[in-house]
Amino acid sequence: MRKRAGAPFYIFLSLFIFVIMFPFLWVFLTSIKPPIEIFAGFNWFTTNPSLNSYVSAINTRPLFLYIWNSIAVSTLTTVIAISVASLAAYSVTRLPIKFKGTILGIVLAAAMFPQIAIISPIFNLIQNLGLRNSYMGLVIPYITISLPLAIWILATFFKKIPFELEESAKLDGASPFQTFTKIIFPLAAPGVFTTGILVFIAAWNEYLFALTINSDDSWRTVPVGLSMYQSQYTLPWGDITAATVLVTIPIVVVVLIFQRRIVAGLTSGAVKE
Amino acid sequence: MRKKKFQLNEKQLGYLMVMPALILIAAITLWPVAQSFWNSMFDYRLNDPTRNQTTLSYQIDMETYANNYFYIDRDLEALENDAEGTDLQLVVSELREDIDSFHTEIIENPDLQEQYEIVDEMVMNFEPVNDRDLRYGDLDSDFAQDYSGTLQSAQDTFTETLAEVDDEGLESSLTQASSALSSVDRSIIKPNFIGLKNYGKYFSDARMWSAMGNTVFFTVVSVFFELTIGLAVALVINRAFIGRGAVRAAVLIPWAIPTAVSAMMWSYLYDGQSGVIAHYFSQIGLISDASTLLSTGSGAMFSIILADVWKTMPYMALLLLAGLQTIPDALYEAAEVDGANKWQRFMNITLPMLKSAILVALLFRTLDAFRVFDLIYVLTGGGPANSTESISVYAYQVLFAQSNFGEGSVLSVIVFLSVALISILFIKLIGSDLFESKTGK
Known part of the structure; x- marks a missing residue:
């Protein structure tokens, strides 16, 4: 009604x-x-x-390089986070392990960690590994943001798959790992894909780590690179607006294509069904 | 017959599968937080070579030591000659013996002996000692305190004597000896562990309290508006209409673009000269002058909150709309039959049914707002005059602009503790069903 x-x-x-x-x-x-x-x-x-x-926006700063860096960092982060998170989410939702509540509690707590609280030790770690101004230098800290997010959302999707499927697979003699790779994972593929989009967007948007760890201009990502257009003395609004339009277009395209999935992913964590 | 393959049972597989995620979370989230706590108890500065590590023990800077020890004996000998026949001569010769025995103890220390020889050789050849492990060595803390105490008391004696003598030759050799002593003393590095001193500093720091005030104000006001406007929008669009896709896209785009990018957009819209929002606001009399928005404290805070509400309110509306759609229509029909009016239906059906969705959305939004960084850093930089500085922006400035990892870590820890407190309060309110819905019970 x-x-x-x-x-x-x-x-x-x-x-x-x-x-x-x-x-x-x-x-x-x-x-x-x-x-x-x-x-x-x-x-x-x-x-x-x-x-x-x-023309001026592209010539004054390496905008396409920023976009390429963002794509590389976000893609690597998404692949790593999804692989690790899907194993963990499967285990927590569908296998008979103990301490499930504790594990999810740790995951949720990690998702809530303020980045500023870990930035200085992470900075030292990346510095000591010699990974400043590299893709891995950002992918490693981005795991802290994306892994809990991915586990949390994937857990919701995995839970929706009927449990009878596993039981019949077990009767047919499949090992638990085969059940995961051959039955559950393919069935959860749409959910995994949705989670991937959300993780990708989260990595794409990150600012604090990108600002401190990749300080060399040729390793900057889009958010940091764009904020560098403003200088202390001039505000080239023409360049800034043109660059903004250019970096917003890929996001608008992704949102328009995947809007239903994104909404499903965003609301899955918040609404009980 | 096939050999039975080695197989893990479900439980073992489960622990194995969850392990990589837990290890990663422990290594790059939990461990760094512990380190931030640890660092916050040190006088730890990246830009000061004697304090760019956290140390609990006394250390010796071999390069400085070898370099200055070479001069100290020469200067003291000259002083002893100049002071011949006075009380001072006795003092100096005693001091020379003391220093000599301290020095012997260092060069005969099995841990330091070889290191000293290499560094001394390099100093003689005017080579810089860049290798940290070679340059610094650990000292026993009693020994270091004795040595440093001897050097300092000798300096005090020299300063006192200097006030009494009026022989120019003696004066100059006193000054020279004194400065040689202080150079050697500088090579003995005290441990930079200072306990809770950094915390004490921030409890009486006006800038910290104002940053905390700004953060709380920003969080409360922007989350309040996001929730109320978001709920209103969700209630209005919770119906069948043409163009749902357009609305969904319009709502998602502000959420999906990077905060730093939207902050750049808003800084253009608010600009005192070319900003269209500043222009229209001053035309309709909302603000006295177009430049007010970014050049006054209250204007800048308003601007930040407006930009945040713009970016996040649609997202909030989306979450609440999803919650609204799970409420069965039958409830409303029954209430209507019983004669409940619109307001009663809202208060007695919608709000209670939406409670958990609202609390979860509030929890995530509050935490996000509390750690706000990009929006403020890009839009106002915390200005004008720190009036919009959030606690995260302040922490960033201390950590990276001042390279002060000790004091900056205190601010990091403060953010962490505040966020933990907020989470605990919310989770108490929400209850444990947040997890139970996921664990397959």
């Missing part, structure tokens, strides 16, 4: 979407203005669109 949507509702909805999207809209409109118009008032639309800001 859901309420039907009327005209006032759609007006509200449009307003809501407009408010949420306004910053993007304005940033996009600025990025196609010729530089002189950016500082000359608040016209919404330029009559003279230009790509100058984009």
Whole structure:
């Protein structure tokens, strides 16, 4: 008996979407203005669109390198975190081990750890391993963020698979590990994929570790690289808005393609079913 | 007949599978936190070579020692000659004997002997000693205190004598000897363990309390608005309508883009000269001048909260909407039959049914907001005049801008303890069903 949507509702909805999207809209409109118009008032639309800001954004800083670094770091993090987390989540949800509550408690506590509380020892560790300004130098600390997140979400997905499947596999003589690799993991593939997207986004967005560990410009990731466009003396809004548009496009594409999955993943941890 | 393959039973496999995750979490989350606690009890600075490690024992800087020991005997001998026939001569000759015996003890110490010879050789050839292990050695703490005490009391004696004499030659050799003593003393490094002294410093530090105040204010206000607006939006859009996909995408994009990127966007929108939001706000009279937003403390705090609510409220609405959709319609129908009005239905059905979803969302949001870093660091840098500095930003500044890992770790520990306290309070409220729903019971 859901309420039907009327005209006032759609007006509200449009307003809501407009408010949420306004910053993007304005940033996009600025990025196609010729530089002189950016500082000359608040016209919404330029009559003279230009790509100058984009050219300048790419030339002043290695933006595509930042994007490539982010892709490499986030992909490595996702692969490692998902492999380790799916084993742990399977064990916690479906195998007869003790201390399940304690293990999940540790996982949840680790997810809540403030990064600032571990950054200095991690910095020393990465420094001593000689991994500053490298991909692994960021992948290692990113495990702290992504592993608990992945275990937590995967546990929800694994729980939904019917337990009868395992019992019949056992009767057919499959070993527990075979049951995991041949039956449960393929069935949980959509959930694993969803978890992968969320882990990837979390790694893509990380700022504090990226700022401190990879301080060399050629190893910077997108969030840090973008924040370096502002200097103490000038605020090149044209470059900044163009760069923002360029780095936002991949995220928008991912969100548009996978929105249903992302919502399913995000809400799985929060809502009991 | 096939040989039976070695197989783990389910339980063993279970422990084996959970092990890598637990080891990783222990190694890169739990262990570093313990180290932060440990570091917070030291005077530990990365940019000071005598304090860039945490040490519990006295150490000797061999390079400085070998370099200065070479001069000390020469300077003391010169002083002894200048002071011939006075009380001072006795003092100096006694001191020379003492120092000589201390030195003998060092060079005859089996742990240090070889090290001293190598370093001394290098010093003679004017080679720098860059290898840490070669340059520093451990000293017995009684010995180090004796040696250092002798050197210091001799310096005091010299300073007193200096005030009494008026022979220029003697004055200059006193000064020279005194400075040679203090150079040798500098090579004896005290342990930088200082217990809870760093904590004491921060308890009376106004900047720490103001950062804590800013963090709590930011957390409470932004989470409050995110929750209330998010709940209102969720209630409104909890119905069948055309364009759900568009709404979902609109809601997800602010959540999905990096906070640092959205902070850059907002810093443009708030800018005093070219910022469109600052411009419109001042036109409708919300603020007196377009530059107010980022150049005053209250304006900057408002700006940060608005940017945070913009980024996170849609996400909150999404979580609460998912919670709303699990409430069976039959409950509302029954309540309507019984004559409950809209408000009563909200208070007696929606809120109680949504309670656990709200608490879980609140827990994660509160923790996220409390450790806020990127948004403030990029948008205001903690300014103007530290008025928007959060505790994480302050910790970052002490740790990495000042390279002070000892004092910075205190701030890290404070953030950690606050977060732990908040989690415990929430988990008490939520109860243990947070885990039970996952463990397959």
